Amino acid sequence: MKLTKRKREVLRTKFGGCCAFCGSDLPARGWHVEDIGEVYVDDGIAPVCTECHSSRGNASPEAFRSMLAEQVERAERHSINFRTALRFGLVSPTLTPVKFWFERCIAERSESTSVSSLNISSAA
Secondary structure, eight states, rough: OOOHHHHHHHHHTTTTTTTTTTHHHOOOSSSSSEETTTSSSSEEEEEEOOOHHHHTOOOOOOHHHHHHHHHHHHHHHHHHHHHHHTTTTSSSOOOOOOOHHHHHHHHHHHHHHHHHHHHHHHOO
């Protein structure tokens, strides 16, 4: 998706300068604009780091979430390095559901909106 420099920067700022999926800091250049759908974010487009862009491919956010949820099991099955790190307590798998950065941003915005509306109504 082609955007002007200004629109790209506005999009990047909208997500706090972070990848919409993993939340890592985005450089000024070298990240992707992806259409993830209006179901997920306003306007349907989001900034995505090169790592998430490569990992996700053309998967929907829900399919990407499923792919990520399988990573620990896959690493345990196929990686001697991961199994060694597990044995020595260097890593520990968790059963935390995958929550994308854009979901956390939306939750924070709605919380701050409801807090500010509470402040406005209590001041009246």
